[in-house]
Amino acid sequence: MIPPSRPRLSFLTLLLLLAPVGAEAGGQAPGPTDAEAAAQAPGAASPGTAAGEPGSAGVQAAPTQGPAGTLVVANRRGGSVSFFDLELGVEVARLPVGPRIPHEVAVSPNGRWALTGEYGSGDEPGRRLVVFDLTEARERGRIDLGERSRPHSMAFLPGGRRAVATMEMSDRLALVDA
Numbered sequence: 001m002i003p004p005s006r007p008r009l010s011f012l013t014l015l016l017l018l019a020p021v022g023a024e025a026g027g028q029a030p031g032p033t034d035a036e037a038a039a040q041a042p043g044a045a046s047p048g049t050a051a052g053e054p055g056s057a058g059v060q061a062a063p064t065q066g067p068a069g070t071l072v073v074a075n076r077r078g079g080s081v082s083f084f085d086l087e088l089g090v091e092v093a094r095l096p097v098g099p100r101i102p103h104e105v106a107v108s109p110n111g112r113w114a115l116t117g118e119y120g121s122g123d124e125p126g127r128r129l130v131v132f133d134l135t136e137a138r139e140r141g142r143i144d145l146g147e148r149s150r151p152h153s154m155a156f157l158p159g160g161r162r163a164v165a166t167m168e169m170s171d172r173l174a175l176v177d178a
Contacts, residue, residue: 070134072114074102081105081116081130083137093137100126104153107134108160113178115163117151118142125150125169129176145174 071084075094079101083093103119103126114134118126129143129151145151145167154165156178163178 069111072105072107072116072132072134074105074116076101076103076119081114081132083132083134095132095137095139097130100124100128102130103151106154106156106163108156108163108178109158110160113140113156113160115154115156115165115178117154117165119152119168120150127151129154129163129165129174131178143176145176149174 069086070092071086073082073084074097075082078094079098080094080096081102082091083095084090085092097116097118100118100120102116104117106115107113112134114132116130116132118128118130120126125148127145127147127149129145131140131143132138133140145165148169149167149172150169151165151174152168154163156163161178163176165174165176166172167174
């Protein structure tokens with residue numbers, strides 16, 4: 001009989017976490033083009049849609065309060081994260097992430113927490129993950145990953161107690177308690 005073991009990430013799962021996707025991999029990213037996004041002013045969304053800042057990226061929906069949930073948007077050019085109530089189709093909060101630009105969004109399996117990375121720009125790389133409480137639409141803290149980390153993609157592990165983030169400048173993964 002084989003003894004039971006703890007669940008582990010497979011090698012394939014880690015490869016999938018590190019694999020480039022969308023426009024950064026040379027493909028076409030889903031969603032509006034820059035021109036289409038620029039044509040929508042913040043707050044000008046029709047019912048059932050949500051408009052972020054032009055150049056926004058890193059979109060993920062989270063099942064939080066209400067049947068339709070919350071949409072979390074990393075506004076790269078605006079240096080902020082927006083929270084939209086999908087049932088009402090309105091932005092309910094926009095929080096600054098600075099001093100480094102946000103990049104990508106991950107939402108916990110229970111829909112309570114969201115992470116974004118301080119990606120940075122040019123020769124000023126970011127080094128922190130920013131933690132948000134989605135039930136209160138506010139920042140709950142920052143996790144410092146160290147110099148030359150530049151967090152890029154992140155995901156919560158099953159159970160939501162831990163998250164993994166790629167560190168673009170050091171070619172490493174960070175495993176953090178969320």
